[in-house]
Amino acid sequence: MKLKYPTTRFVFDRKKQATKTNAALIQIEVLFERKKKYITTGVKVFKGQFDTARLVHSRLDMIECNERITAIKMRIDDWLNSLMQRGAAFEWDALDNFIANATHTERTFVEFAEEMIATRADIRETTRKTQRKLITALEEFGRITAFADITRANIMAFDDYLHARGIRQTTVYSYHKFLKTYINAAIRRDLFKDNPYNGISIKRGESVDGRFLTEEELNAISTAPMPTDSLTHVRDLFVLQCLTGLSYSDLMDFDFSQTKTNGEQKVFNGKRNKTGVSFTFALLPEARKIIERYNGILPKLTNQQYNMRLKLVAQAAGISKPIASHWGRRTCGMYLLNNGFSMEVVAKVLGHSSIRTTEAIYAKILDKSVEDAFNRLAKKKGEQG
Numbered sequence: 001m002k003l004k005y006p007t008t009r010f011v012f013d014r015k016k017q018a019t020k021t022n023a024a025l026i027q028i029e030v031l032f033e034r035k036k037k038y039i040t041t042g043v044k045v046f047k048g049q050f051d052t053a054r055l056v057h058s059r060l061d062m063i064e065c066n067e068r069i070t071a072i073k074m075r076i077d078d079w080l081n082s083l084m085q086r087g088a089a090f091e092w093d094a095l096d097n098f099i100a101n102a103t104h105t106e107r108t109f110v111e112f113a114e115e116m117i118a119t120r121a122d123i124r125e126t127t128r129k130t131q132r133k134l135i136t137a138l139e140e141f142g143r144i145t146a147f148a149d150i151t152r153a154n155i156m157a158f159d160d161y162l163h164a165r166g167i168r169q170t171t172v173y174s175y176h177k178f179l180k181t182y183i184n185a186a187i188r189r190d191l192f193k194d195n196p197y198n199g200i201s202i203k204r205g206e207s208v209d210g211r212f213l214t215e216e217e218l219n220a221i222s223t224a225p226m227p228t229d230s231l232t233h234v235r236d237l238f239v240l241q242c243l244t245g246l247s248y249s250d251l252m253d254f255d256f257s258q259t260k261t262n263g264e265q266k267v268f269n270g271k272r273n274k275t276g277v278s279f280t281f282a283l284l285p286e287a288r289k290i291i292e293r294y295n296g297i298l299p300k301l302t303n304q305q306y307n308m309r310l311k312l313v314a315q316a317a318g319i320s321k322p323i324a325s326h327w328g329r330r331t332c333g334m335y336l337l338n339n340g341f342s343m344e345v346v347a348k349v350l351g352h353s354s355i356r357t358t359e360a361i362y363a364k365i366l367d368k369s370v371e372d373a374f375n376r377l378a379k380k381k382g383e384q385g
Helices: 062-086 092-104 109-119 125-141 152-164 169-188 215-223 229-244 248-252 285-293 303-316 327-338 343-350 355-384
Strands: 007-012 024-032 035-045 260-262 265-271 278-282
Touching (some): 024 062, 035 092, 109 125, 125 152, 152 169, 152 303, 215 327, 229 248, 229 285, 229 303, 278 343, 327 343, 327 355, 343 355
Antiparallel strands (some): 007 024, 260 265
16 A cells, blocks of 8 residues: 655645734645644745745845745655655654654744743743733744844844834833843753843833934935945835834835825825824925835835844944834924924824823923033034134
């Protein structure tokens, strides 16, 4: 009797959860005698970024994603081929053992932390549920997966990513606290050596008031030549954020066809994805030029890829600030206030539920701007005297 063996294929979004803003998992389906098993690749992409012919596409990191998923599938296929060559029968338990043994030596840090959270007996279920959010955040961030990914640079990039999602500093602090816990646990088990948090201080209530660009810095970014087309796309998206106040998720959903003509103005009305609060802005000439450059269809990329490339954009423009996507909204608010817009109008543009929110964010910044202006004036007078 001729032995039969499983077939394998990639399956994307098996649970039908993918949208333009919600990434879904790519898995490997193993099918044998009408029974299926799904093996994770750890790669998540958005709707429209995967098909069976091209695999992952329309992403700046598509090469890395495809290398990862094909390597995992090839490992399984090679194991199945070895069974065929030896004439050995396929058994599901043998596949489970192979996967367990293959991942034991290659277990990622995220898998280690996830297992620790699931098996700890010293925490309550509510705490366990809260700490699982760290795993979700790391998976969505994408740059901290393996133990080798635990670097100072990646931790700081993770911090930027969390802030870009609009997460409060107290919650960001908690994520770092959980992450440090499992890094230390890995070090105690000789899975990792040096702790990259040494020398990094994440404060529970660390202020982010200064996370904005001056008008001069915004002009520098707007006009600086970019070394690649992808960085030009990222630069254009960021400048558009600074001129409209759009958050990352609202930017990715922006539909130019929904703008309305009011006299000579193009006006956009929408609701923020995060809060559902309505917002309104008119497209400034510079913003319209950017949108027209892309025929109304803006480039799309993940938040983490966007933030990674923004650092290179800043470098190309000669700006030393660690800009990230959430700087765009803060820059927009400051830009409008410095050009005579009232606090009420800025609140409406940014989609704040209350003007008190706007005042709380910008009052301290404006106070500091006033102090800096007086310092510059005093210095100038001193030089003239």
